[in-house]
Amino acid sequence: MKTQMILCLYALLCLSAKAQHNEVYSSKIQSLQVKVNDNWLAPPVISLNSDDIVEISFDELSHEYHRFQYVISHCNADWTPSDLNEIDYLEGFNNSPIEDYKNSLNTTMLYTHYRLSLPNEQVKLKVSGNYVVTIFDDDDSSKPICKAYFSVVEKKVAIAASVSSNTDIDTNKSHQQVSFKVNYNGYTIRNPQNEVKIKVMQNLREDNCVTNVQPSYVSPTELRYEYNRDLIFEAGNEYRRFEMVSIRHAARGIQTIRYFAPYYHTILFPDEVRNRNYSFDKDQNGRYYVRYDLGNNNDIDADYMFVHFSFPWKGLLPDGDLYLQGSFTNDNFTDNYRLTYNPETQSFESTQLLKQGAYNYQYLFVPTKSNKATGALTEGNFYETENEYLILIYHRPFGERYDKLIGVQPVYYK
Template identity: 30%
Template sequence: MNPYFCEMLKTFLSFFFLITLEVFAQNIKSVQLRPLQENNFSTIVPLGTVLELSFDDLDADSKDYAYRIEHMTHDWKKSRLLSSQFIDGFDENTIINVTNSFNTFQSYTHYSVRIPNVNTIITKSGNYLLSVLNDNDEVLFTRKFVLYENAATIGVQVSRSRNAKTVNTQQTVEFTVNHPNLRINNPSQEVNVVLLKNENWNEKITDLQPTFFKPNQLKYTYTNKTNFWGGNEYLNFDSKSIRNKSLNVVKIEMKDIFHHYLYPYTYNPFLTYRFNPDINGQFVIRTLEGADANTEADYAMMHFTLYADKPFEGKEVFIYGAFNNFSVDDATRMDYDFEDNSYKAAILFKQGFYNYTFATRDNYGNVNTKDITGTFFQTENQYTVITYFKPFGGLYDRVIGVGTTFFDQNR
């Protein structure tokens, strides 16, 4: 066979499989990985905690999906451990809890699995990557989670920035690692810490060294290195009623499915801070039309409008939140309407209460959540410190402790 033809065929097949995988991924909606407790959105939990993974397939047929669990290093590279060293059972299994939607305009199939289960018991702390695979062993999506031990106590505090240039726009995080029951000989090489804002892995600070050493204690007190942009409170909407207007829904139309139109947002470069309680970008699936939101909540096309006198030069605009794992992609990109002087987007959401904001992406791929809604030191954010320990000669990064705090301007 002609070598040129072979190369063209190979390129075509690769492109075809890529497009096919992207279509599969677009049909996967409402991915959640959470503890069983109500209104707990954290995937950073004590070792032994039960997490439930759930998602919908809009193809509404029965596919064979499997999950795979991998142990990772502190910087999310594959660890040296064999699966038998961190799991009792199997690291890959078929998802067998499958149910069809009931009495919904948008049909879908709901998948769920709890970890640990009789086939998969995780025995070690650390970072974990959970992947969902189709029957061709292709990864459709991944989610991160962290299992920790209570071997150290982490004290965290957050305050208004002490830098005069950013005093009105940033927040400073300080923390202390207390380890009376652990012998740490060389903290600079044996200990790694990750500082997370709102448990969003796109907003993190790493590569921090202790600024002070005390017996059984490490202190991290920086002036600028642990500063985060305060950002702004998330916007929200509630579609728990599919036929009637609810929070921030201004109009409803019935087509093939229900279309909900949200109150428009107007860009204001001189915006000042206003307190608005949020859940830091997360979402809750719920419905008033059924008893089981997993299978009786319907899908609605949510219409977003952002008024701006002109397009933002050199930047794309996206709808941003935990509903798609804080990522920006074609499905969440807004298009500018020159006749209406506004950005618009229509995105399919399962019924529920959602936090979201607007994010921009420049020509270099940098994502920014403060360009449109601003950044203020008063914004209430959650900060989490994850502490990893790998002694000299150790095989993996243990998570020895986690500390969490919220910024409160009145404290």
């Protein structure tokens, strides 16, 4: 009965699922990450019937054991629940406990690191598409603590893609345009306009991704998505960076590290508006990597610190709010990542609890009217920016009950 209640609750939660970004519902849960084959730079996509492993990990801020249960659900291209039954997409047991956990060692903030690998001995994935893993605390199964998202691809098509600064809006200025061709020779797509769905992401961001664009050209073996204004993105700027890998000295981007018992505080250098000039840097397109320079096992040796962000701003801000954005925010423009203006320092400020490591971030403005995040005011848009794009091709043949993921292709502007 308890398992049925968890599954029913999960189905209700999924009805509102529209995005791929991970979600955390408890302040006790930190550093939720999804990695493929232990590669922190890889997108959260594994191949069907392969040796690929997706690893979901997070920290619970205590040394008390929690019996966390996970439930796997299959979703359509838009992350709404598919019509598949559990037996159609899973082989094995759903609603199983997470049994891989370790307590932190010699850290000022106590935490327990939990890790789940899929597929595993208890469960296998049988079909391609989108998957959501919802995690519950067995002591309170009325609500989840977090959700993690990933995809499974069965490669049926070939994708040839490019990114250009010569766009239908401007040339070598502030935008980049993605173009690509999908070769499906040897694979049957009877009605491409109705059966195929696409998704294009910039730096794995969910808030500005492009979906459901129609092809500009269709042939019996090829789809082309070229000269399409919907595939034009603001170019942005390179991500800002800081490295919080030591407690002994301040590394890149850090003004000072202070210990106010019982925790460490990291004060970053005040950031500047960058909308006038392109700022070249070798960033990681928004990602972060957990690391402690004296640790043997970063997962449990790295400590947590309160990180203080400061963004000086004089004058009025248009109607809207400033937010921090990077993979550590999970693209969630919530109050937790909204900056607050401090009139004494004439700065927008935010304090975040983060695990030691190397971080990418940027400041985005979300206008009240459009509710669409932009870096035009704070970071600027420059065609030189080395962005990463990810193209996903979904297919639902007539009569099928779910969206297959039949092709994935990263493409870079360098």
